[in-house]
Amino acid sequence: MHKYKFTTNCGVTLSFESKYHIDDIVPMIFSDGATFIRFEDNEIVIKLTEMKGAEVNGVKYQIKSYAN
Template structure:
């Protein structure tokens, strides 16, 4: 299980646990937005609206996950 903590650009925190690691997900990329779907917890995250992400307490560069 991976513990996610996304912080939005306006400071809200979205925290959840998922069996999927972010690198194993296929992003849905549109011209102006990138989305990730965590099926097991029924969350869809719009990466463009996120400021930071922590996975298992470790901060990661979110931009790396926005472009594949």
């Protein structure tokens, strides 16, 4: 299991575990630039363009967002 913690641009933290590693998930990219990833085992959908940062298995990442 992989441990995830996503922080939204407005400061909300989403924490969960998934059997899927983020590198193995194919993102859905829409014409308006919105990018989503789905963790099927938890039925959680993350809109990357609304995320400020992420932590995967204890390693912190900053998410670049080109959203307006």
